[in-house]
Amino acid sequence: xxxxxxxxxxxxxxxxxxxxxxxxxxxxxxxxxxxxxxxxxxxxxxxxxxxxxxxxxxxxxxxxxxxxxxxxxxxxxxxxxxxxxxxxxxxxxxxxxxxxxxxxxxxxxxxxxxxxxxxxxxxxxxxxxxxxxxxxxxxxxxxxxxxxxxxxxxxxxxxxxxxxxxxxxxxxxxxxxxxxxxxxxxxxxxxxxxxxxxxxxxxxxxxxxxxxxxxxxxxxxxxxxxxxxxxxxxxxxxxxxxxxxxxxxxxxxxxxxxxxxxxxxxxxxxxxxxxxxxxxxxxxxxxxxxxxxxxxxxxxxxxxxxxxxxxxxxxxxxxxxxxxxxxxxxxxxxxxxxxxxxxxxxxxxxxxxxxxxxxxxxxxxxxxxxxxxxxxxxxxxxxxxxxxxxxxxxxxxxxxxxxxxxxxxxxxxxxxxxxxxxxxxxxxxxxxxxxxxxxxxxxxxxxxxxxxxxxxxxxxxx
Numbered sequence: 001x002x003x004x005x006x007x008x009x010x011x012x013x014x015x016x017x018x019x020x021x022x023x024x025x026x027x028x029x030x031x032x033x034x035x036x037x038x039x040x041x042x043x044x045x046x047x048x049x050x051x052x053x054x055x056x057x058x059x060x061x062x063x064x065x066x067x068x069x070x071x072x073x074x075x076x077x078x079x080x081x082x083x084x085x086x087x088x089x090x091x092x093x094x095x096x097x098x099x100x101x102x103x104x105x106x107x108x109x110x111x112x113x114x115x116x117x118x119x120x121x122x123x124x125x126x127x128x129x130x131x132x133x134x135x136x137x138x139x140x141x142x143x144x145x146x147x148x149x150x151x152x153x154x155x156x157x158x159x160x161x162x163x164x165x166x167x168x169x170x171x172x173x174x175x176x177x178x179x180x181x182x183x184x185x186x187x188x189x190x191x192x193x194x195x196x197x198x199x200x201x202x203x204x205x206x207x208x209x210x211x212x213x214x215x216x217x218x219x220x221x222x223x224x225x226x227x228x229x230x231x232x233x234x235x236x237x238x239x240x241x242x243x244x245x246x247x248x249x250x251x252x253x254x255x256x257x258x259x260x261x262x263x264x265x266x267x268x269x270x271x272x273x274x275x276x277x278x279x280x281x282x283x284x285x286x287x288x289x290x291x292x293x294x295x296x297x298x299x300x301x302x303x304x305x306x307x308x309x310x311x312x313x314x315x316x317x318x319x320x321x322x323x324x325x326x327x328x329x330x331x332x333x334x335x336x337x338x339x340x341x342x343x344x345x346x347x348x349x350x351x352x353x354x355x356x357x358x359x360x361x362x363x364x365x366x367x368x369x370x371x372x373x374x375x376x377x378x379x380x381x382x383x384x385x386x387x388x389x390x391x392x393x394x395x396x397x398x399x400x401x402x403x404x405x406x407x408x409x410x411x412x413x414x415x416x417x418x419x420x421x422x423x424x425x426x427x428x429x430x431x432x433x434x435x436x437x438x439x440x441x442x443x444x445x446x447x448x449x450x451x452x453x454x455x456x457x458x459x460x461x462x
Contacts, residue, residue: 003118004028004045008038008064009053009080014103018051021107022114035064042071049117051101054081054088062092069096074124076117138180138187144325147318156310157181161189167260169305170283172312175360178283179243181312186239191279194238197231201244209252211268214259220269232265235278245305246286246297257301280305287435315357315364322353325361329368330380341375347382351389406433427455 005027009015012033019031030047032038036059038050050068054061065077076098081089089100098120101113136142140161145154160166168185170178179198186196204212211220215230232240248256259265260280264273282305291297315322326344334341344352348371357363371384382390410425427445434440442452 002026002028003049003121004030004047005049005051005114006030006032006038006041006047006075007051008032008035008056009051010034010056011053014053014080017107018110021110025111027114035059035061035067038064039067039071042068046072047075048121049114050075050077051080052077052097054079054092054100062088062095065092065095065097076121078113078117138183140184140188143184144321144328146320146324147313149313150318150321153181153310153312156308157185157188160185160308160310164190164279167279167305167307168281169288169307169309170281170312171288171309172283172285173314173360174285175357175362176312176314177361178312179241180361181310182239182241182281182283185281186241186279191238194278195235196239196241197235197278198241198243199231201242202247206249206252209248210255213252213256214265214267216268217270220267224269227267230265230267232259232276232278233274236276238278240278240280242280242282244284245282246284246288246291250296250298253298253301257298257304260301260304315360319353322357322364323349325364326352326368329365330372333369333372337372339372339375340378341372341380342378344380345382348380348385351382351385355389408433423455427452 005022007015007018007022007029008031009018010033015031015033019029022029030041030045032041035052035056038052039059050072052061052064056064059067061079065079068075068077077092077096079089079092079097079100080103081100082103086100086102089097093100098117099113101109140154140157143150143154143157145151160168168182170181172178182198183196186192199213201209211228211230213230213232215228215233216224218224218227242256259276262273263277264275266273288297288302288306292299292302315325323344326349330341330344352364352367355367359366367386367389368380370386371380375381375384408426408429410422410429427441430441430444431438434444438452439449442449445452447455
């Protein structure tokens with residue numbers, strides 16, 4: 001749709017010439033000979049751009065500008081001025097004008113100013129749209145939390161949203177949605193209008209990480225041709241999300257600790273301390289306590305990060321959430337592929353609920369996307385799902401219930417699972433719970449280490 005431009009000038013010749021030029025460029029143009037008439041028109045129609053003469057009888061351009069702001073807050077105002085009134089035009093910009101244009105016989109100068117203004121408007125609208133989309137996508141009410149563990153997590157998030165300066169550590173396996181939860185924290189709190197700067201600590205080479213995080217001054221090193229603010233500065237007023245923070249080198253951990261303590265950064269090659277204000281959310285799939293005990297992670301940085309720790313449960317421990325997550329993914333991928341798949345049949349639902357999802361939510365998304373690709377009708381069937389789901393469905397399903405002492409539950413299909421299957425499922429789950437520490441697993445199972453090894457060899461066919 002063509003842009004709408006209002007031209008306001010008391011000089012008939014100037015007003016007519018500008019109107020004709022803009023009309024030839026296919027803009028929708030309306031012209032007014034005074035500020036009063038412009039303000040009346042704004043009660044019924046809102047333009048994208050207003051060209052406003054600075055010197056007019058009656059209401060001056062500056063007075064008109066101040067009066068139109070409540071009526072047309074998003075319109076860009078370009079002041080038209082003669083050579084002698086440039087200082088007045090600059091004053092107009094201070095009170096809200098977008099730009100000013102010196103009137104001359106040659107009207108060609110109007111075109112680039114209008115083009116820049118339209119580009120700026122387009123950028124504004126895209127940013128506003130992205131913020132609105134993000135606010136909707138990461139709304140707390142949209143987080144699927146049917147399982148007890150996720151309901152407890154949501155309760156913690158609601159408390160944290162009210163404390164926008166508190167550092168948060170997100171712990172959980174790969175694919176459990178740590179970045180998603182970080183964005184939920186950001187987009188539902190007071191910092192939602194600020195930037196969300198996400199950094200994958202494993203994606204940036206170690207030798208470049210410092211310059212990326214803290215920025216650099218021109219000439220700081222070969223190739224530093226101009227100053228570059230770091231990611232800490234870019235997160236000003238918003239959230240800095242450091243994913244896989246457990247992979248940072250010890251020297252970088254020390255430098256990050258200093259930033260968190262001082263709340264300031266010093267660019268490479270710079271001398272000035274730059275104050276920064278951001279909320280830090282860190283995430284890891286490692287056990288940082290174990291990393292600290294083994295000397296791979298600084299204890300002082302761990303304490304600085306571990307102000308509030310949220311543990312994201314793996315998908316196998318939130319079975320109640322699996323089908324709701326599948327239905328959401330089904331809707332998303334169906335729309336993206338132009339299909340009308342509206343349901344999941346019973347057999348497919350059972351397969352999806354029984355699968356243990358080593359890759360968690362990320363793997364679930366991939367499974368549903370693949371299913372949508374191969375689905376021929378309006379209902380997703382077991383035949384549309386990957387082979388590994390059907391293979392795993394023959395094994396007993398094991399789940400762990402958190403309590404004072406963890407409770408292991410095994411789901412046995414009578415007539416399909418044997419006692420040997422149940423034993424194997426129990427051993428595998430206990431090994432997973434103990435991070436494959438066979439001595440501890442044997443203790444939980446009431447076995448000797450030798451007896452556990454014998455059972456594992458038997459199950460592997462050795």
